[in-house]
Amino acid sequence: MAETLKADTAKIVVVGDFNPAIFQPEWFRRHSLxxxxxxxxxTESDDxxxxxxxxxxxxDWLEFQVTPQRLxxxxxxxxxxxxxxxxxxxxxxxxxxxxxxxxxLVRILIRGLDSREEWHRxxxxxxxxxxxxxxxxxxxxxxxEIAGVPxxxxxxxxxxxxxxxxxxxxxxxxxxxxxxxxxxxxKQAIETGETAAGLFSKIxxxxxxxxxxxxxxxxxxxxxxIPGDEP
Amino acid sequence: MEGTSExxxxxxxxxxxxxxxxxxxCSVLHLGDGKWFVVDSxxxxxxxxxxxxxxxxxxxxxxxxxxxxxxxHWHDDHIAGVAELFEAADxxxxxxxxxxxxxxxxxxxxxxRGAKISGSSxxxxxxxxxxxxxxxKPKYSRTAKVGPELVKxxxxxxxxxxxxxxxxxxxxxxxTNARHDFAELLxxxxxxxxxxxxxxxxxxxxxLLLVCGERSVLLGADRETTDHQNTGWSVILNSxxxxxxxxxxxxxxxxxxxxxxxxxxxxxLLEKDPLSVVAPYRTSGLPRKSDIKRLKSRTTQLYxxxxxxxxxxxxxxxxxxxxxxxxxxxxxxxxxxxxxVRVRFDRDDDDDGFNVACFGSAHQI
Amino acid sequence: xxxxxxxxxxxxTGISEDWEWFEERGPKEQFLRELKMLEDRLANLPIxxxxxxxxxxxxxxxxxxxxxxSWREHSLKPDSxxxxxxxxxxxxxxxxxxxxxDDVQARLTDMNDPANQEELVTFGLDAISPQxxxxxxxxxxxxxxxxxxxxAFENVRxxxxxxxxxxxxxxxxxxxxxxxxxxxxxxxxxxxxDE
Numbered sequence: 034m035a036e037t038l039k040a041d042t043a044k045i046v047v048v049g050d051f052n053p054a055i056f057q058p059e060w061f062r063r064h065s066l067x068x069x070x071x072x073x074x075x076t077e078s079d080d081x082x083x084x085x086x087x088x089x090x091x092x093d094w095l096e097f098q099v100t101p102q103r104l105x106x107x108x109x110x111x112x113x114x115x116x117x118x119x120x121x122x123x124x125x126x127x128x129x130x131x132x133x134x135x136x137x138l139v140r141i142l143i144r145g146l147d148s149r150e151e152w153h154r155x156x157x158x159x160x161x162x163x164x165x166x167x168x169x170x171x172x173x174x175x176x177x178e179i180a181g182v183p184x185x186x187x188x189x190x191x192x193x194x195x196x197x198x199x200x201x202x203x204x205x206x207x208x209x210x211x212x213x214x215x216x217x218x219x220k221q222a223i224e225t226g227e228t229a230a231g232l233f234s235k236i237x238x239x240x241x242x243x244x245x246x247x248x249x250x251x252x253x254x255x256x257x258x259i260p261g262d263e264p
Numbered sequence: 265m266e267g268t269s270e271x272x273x274x275x276x277x278x279x280x281x282x283x284x285x286x287x288x289x290c291s292v293l294h295l296g297d298g299k300w301f302v303v304d305s306x307x308x309x310x311x312x313x314x315x316x317x318x319x320x321x322x323x324x325x326x327x328x329x330x331x332x333x334x335x336x337h338w339h340d341d342h343i344a345g346v347a348e349l350f351e352a353a354d355x356x357x358x359x360x361x362x363x364x365x366x367x368x369x370x371x372x373x374x375x376x377r378g379a380k381i382s383g384s385s386x387x388x389x390x391x392x393x394x395x396x397x398x399x400x401k402p403k404y405s406r407t408a409k410v411g412p413e414l415v416k417x418x419x420x421x422x423x424x425x426x427x428x429x430x431x432x433x434x435x436x437x438x439x440t441n442a443r444h445d446f447a448e449l450l451x452x453x454x455x456x457x458x459x460x461x462x463x464x465x466x467x468x469x470x471x472l473l474l475v476c477g478e479r480s481v482l483l484g485a486d487r488e489t490t491d492h493q494n495t496g497w498s499v500i501l502n503s504x505x506x507x508x509x510x511x512x513x514x515x516x517x518x519x520x521x522x523x524x525x526x527x528x529x530x531x532x533l534l535e536k537d538p539l540s541v542v543a544p545y546r547t548s549g550l551p552r553k554s555d556i557k558r559l560k561s562r563t564t565q566l567y568x569x570x571x572x573x574x575x576x577x578x579x580x581x582x583x584x585x586x587x588x589x590x591x592x593x594x595x596x597x598x599x600x601x602x603x604x605v606r607v608r609f610d611r612d613d614d615d616d617g618f619n620v621a622c623f624g625s626a627h628q629i
Numbered sequence: 630x631x632x633x634x635x636x637x638x639x640x641x642t643g644i645s646e647d648w649e650w651f652e653e654r655g656p657k658e659q660f661l662r663e664l665k666m667l668e669d670r671l672a673n674l675p676i677x678x679x680x681x682x683x684x685x686x687x688x689x690x691x692x693x694x695x696x697x698x699s700w701r702e703h704s705l706k707p708d709s710x711x712x713x714x715x716x717x718x719x720x721x722x723x724x725x726x727x728x729x730x731d732d733v734q735a736r737l738t739d740m741n742d743p744a745n746q747e748e749l750v751t752f753g754l755d756a757i758s759p760q761x762x763x764x765x766x767x768x769x770x771x772x773x774x775x776x777x778x779x780x781a782f783e784n785v786r787x788x789x790x791x792x793x794x795x796x797x798x799x800x801x802x803x804x805x806x807x808x809x810x811x812x813x814x815x816x817x818x819x820x821x822x823d824e
Contacts, residue, residue: 546749588773
């Protein structure tokens with residue numbers, strides 16, 4: 034297989050009860066969570082939305098968004114995955130009393146493939162067409178989602194979503210590897226005096242490296258198992 | 265395990281092995297009859313506690329025969345890997361300086377551990393040791409003592425005639441000062457989070473004197489000199505309670521630095537021309553050339569456990585070195601060239617001199 | 630079950646599409662423009678406490694949902710990326726040991742393989758972004774990433790980036806929690822006696 038890494042991003046999503054209006058770029062400057070130049074870039078960016086129900090901004094490496102139900106941060110460069118980890122962990126430390134219920138640590142790896150044949154081989158291996166051929170004309174896999182035991186013991190589960198994409202020129206696969214945490218299941222630890230947000234903050238710092246490298250090895254492992262060209 | 269000796273000592277053979285990988289140091293003492301006392305801890309390049317690997321290599325039953333572990337002070341370079349060692353040494357007593365019962369120190373440990381500032385540090389090691397002590401508390405007893413043995417000057421830690429192990433420090437003033445230092449190190453509200461580094465005074469560290477009949481070994485920890493009579497080396501030199509013997513083997517304090525050296529140590533506490541061992545501390549570039557020159561003027565038997573400068577790193581991908589060279593003015597491996605200086609002597613034969621041997625990168629200068 | 634719990638269940642089961650809401654699924658600028666208009670519209674509505682607030686949120690979410698639906702038809706293909714690819718060769722975590730004049734001395738730990746040896750390095754302050762200079766103190770932590778950039782003509786360039794870790798300052802909560810923990814540990818190890 035001659036797949037190439039076309040894009041690699043990381044996301045952290047926290048579900049809870051947020052007050053988006055707090056999370057304006059200036060707040061990040063005040064708590065020293067972003068560089069001054071990044072705060073300035075976020076403030077001047079065309080993507081800036083500041084309202085009571087939605088805050089959205091971008092910097093050269095970060096996409097950030099908060100709605101009343103969800104906080105979302107994404108690093109668009111692998112060199113900034115750790116800064117992303119620190120940023121969200123820092124937000125949850127400062128906003129320690131925010132009620133949070135769920136967190137997802139996510140890597141999205143997009144692999145470009147050499148040919149459409151390769152793409153079909155992957156489809157045929159993961160979702161054999163014979164299963165569908167009698168009932169569906171020209172079946173094709175749109176996406177595949179599969180859950181398993183997560184690499185971290187504090188996580189609830191791990192979900193992998195695999196989506197092929199392509200046109201005549203460009204074919205590839207998108208792997209979303211997501212490790213999910215439920216505050217409800219971590220309650221025992223919360224009772225030790227830590228808030229759920231504080232606990233999520235620690236988990237992000239503790240687990241990120243493992244979750245992230247697990248995503249790398251998972252993708253490599255799956256691609257390894259796809260049969261190569263016929264001799 | 266490369267760089268260490270093989271073959272356990274005979275029951276009557278006393279051993280003092282000083283290990284130093286370039287950063288950190290550890291002394292492993294065989295006090296006779298297969299029982300071991302470990303002073304401080306450091307790790308090899310893989311992060312494993314050197315004392316643990318060494319004792320395993322000798323075939324020592326760690327669970328039963330490591331009777332004591334002592335940390336002279338809590339700096340990263342003297343405590344790395346100590347929790348893993350203590351975990352394995354199930355029946356060992358843990359000794360530490362008397363000031364370690366400070367609430368402020370416990371707060372510092374809790375803050376540093378909770379903040380997850382960077383990797384593992386001396387704070388984590390000590391916090392983990394305290395956790396192990398807590399877990400070892402007998403379930404049936406609410407009153408059983410579980411804390412570490414708190415060490416202060418003029419205590420006898422081991423008495424196994426003809427062998428005695430004495431603590432020469434910390435003095436009561438050292439302890440008060442250390443408590444004060446811990447309070448000073450506590451962060452203030454809104455101050456930035458930083459990893460705690462070891463650049464503060466070492467006055468409270470434990471200096472040990474091993475006396476065996478006519479022969480003695482002085483382990484100087486990181487003890488430095490001060491301007492005060494009740495602290496530093498002065499309080500040890502002035503003590504009338506300490507055993508009035510002169511040591512023939514000397515673990516040079518604080519990696520041979522000038523501020524840990526005094527003429528009187530060599531005249532009052534040491535035999536003439538003692539066998540002296542320095543464990544380098546690359547982070548501070550210790551010992552400096554001037555330190556080696558000074559120490560060589562004091563003794564002809566000067567040993568280093570490892571080269572003062574670490575080897576230059578080289579990575580499998582040239583791109584890594586190329587990328588780093590563009591920025592770094594100087595690079596060296598922190599723990600390259602690890603070695604052991606081993607001294608053995610017969611407990612029951614006062615005429616038996618010190619038999620010294622070097623392993624790995626250890627060498628005489 | 631509270632609404633938050635329900636949300637958690639929803640998110641732990643069928644969340645994926647919802648997450649992708651903000652992903653590269655079509656011309657983002659247009660999406661954001663429409664979102665902004667929606668926000669402006671909602672900003673003119675009267676805001677009150679309690680259930681009305683919730684209704685307004687729901688309204689907003691519904692509208693966002695509608696917007697999302699309109700983007701669904703777009704291709705699954707991710708944004709076209711520049712031909713230049715950047716690979717990480719090595720990631721270090723560094724701790725500043727000393728800062729003297731313009732020299733920074735630091736200890737580096739290999740983040741890709743922590744079993745690798747630590748390095749001791751000295752580099753100039755000028756290697757650090759002026760944006761981070763205020764953070765350069767002993768004990769400060771930074772990331773040093775060595776990268777390989779390959780352009781469309783397969784020219785290769787190796788370079789590195791240093792970025793200091795930004796951690797929130799010590800909070801009262803941090804200090805109070807540590808005090809409580811220390812007191813408990815002191816009680817257990819030393820019987821809580823005076824020092």
